[in-house]
Amino acid sequence: MRAAFSKAIVDAAKADPKILLLTGDHGYALFDDFRKALPDQFINAGIAEQNMVGVAAGLAKAGFKPIVYGLAAFVPVRVLEQIKIDICYENLPVILIGDGAGLVYSHLGTSHQSTEDIACTRAIPGLTILSPGDRFEMAAAMRLALSLHSPVYLRMGKSDRGDIHSAELILSAGEMLKVGGGSANTAILATGSMVRTALDLVEQGLDAEVWSVPSIKPFNCKQLNDIAKNVDLIVTIEEHSIIGGLGACVAETISISSTLPVCRIGIEDRFSNACGTWDYLLKEHKLDAASISYKIHEFITRIKIGSSVK
């Protein structure tokens, strides 16, 4: 996925000299190709993310198209106010890349983990939020972001989970993509790294259809309602807090149109207790495949008991 990202920005910047890449002193190897090919379009803004985003706003106001890169803990979370006031209020064409979203920096601890970035960006008007799940979605998300000419936050999470698609695709804003499972009574809506996990669960025998949600905002409410019409249960899975993320977005939408139960699976309202591998931390937060499977079955049992009590 990172190679797809690197290729996307190099190709885009070669085609359009107005595209500038700004980084807050992060991306040492990631930007080798960009720096070599386009040194005049590369700006290392130093370890000063707030200024970097303000500078990007100024560049955009003057006609440039900045792509601002940082770790998700810093871009967008540390610079939220700059995104709100300097970029989104003026609807400037700035693409913000938050790398290592979720628990990717599992050994480094809370400062580098980002499980609240969707929640805090979702409420900012005019900001598109993209969360690709593999290299094909990444390439499509970058093409979409570059075509919008408005603010975009692109969330880049665990990037080495393999493909979920088999070919290049075109993504439109808000679109969900069916990636697995047949016609089932349960629809799993997952984003980023958790799409692969959802597919793994189906391969292990869970009867569910799997949808990837690479565009969290805007969100295609009609498409969700169409999916909801054909199932008894919607499950959301995300490497993000269950507060304010994809699950919240789905629950908010469903609550208007249906009484369908929504099982939101993500990181509960707490920080990581310890450090370890990414897989270890997923288990600690009960986001590994076995824990998720257990949670889904537990939820279904609870619903059944609830219905029988009625």
Next chain:
Amino acid sequence: MSEFNSRQLRRTVLEMAYAGSTVHIGCAFSLIEILAVLYRNHLRYPGNDPQAVERDYLVLSKGHGVMGQYACLHEKGWLPKSELDNYFSDGSRLKGLSDGHVVGCEVTSGSLGHGLSVGVGMALAAKLAKTDQHCYAIVGDGEMNEGTMWEAMLFATHWSLDNLVVIVDENGFQAMGKTSEVMKLGSLQDKFSAFGFDAVSIDGHDELAIESALAQLKANKNGMPKAIVARTVKGKGVSFMEHQNIWHYTRLTEDSFGAAMAELECAQ
């Protein structure tokens, strides 16, 4: 009467503040001469178009002084009197802090420490595009408490933005009191110099001194960003407002409005 007459600009501010029953009069008055000189002699708007691509940029990073800028935008012909007269009425467009949606205002400020970075970005854009545009950023001395100001200064020097002119409206006050009592700033000229700026200190109400500093600094195409530390008086121009921080918060009454206007009619 010369263009951008400081007494007229202050009268416009008072009329707005009285019409809208608003605050922030003191911090608008301290930067009037700075604005007057910039609009009169330095800011270039080809075709008198505030959105001309090749315009100079004026960033009011201390957005609290925005009534002073509104008065200038009115003189430029970009804000009709009816909007000034309806300041703060329900549904009106002009807000109490600099707002990027108002044509002529480059940034949305009020949350301090934002505008300078945006201005630095615009100055960098001019350098990258190889134009001769300048960016003037008016910042408050209280605003220098914000860490982003120092991030922006480092960046401006590193990128050799000698087309950036930072003007500090050093009126010595911030919201809760004197800057020297809230957060000691020391010599801002020394600090800007230490950060690699061409920096001078002047009387911020002496239009000749402002003009001279701007002309001299802009002539130095030496790769160093510029800073003018303008010593000013909060509430300047009306005797009972000068140095009185309460005029950051106080609204005009019929009596105080009348007394202030009378002083500005008489003032030389």
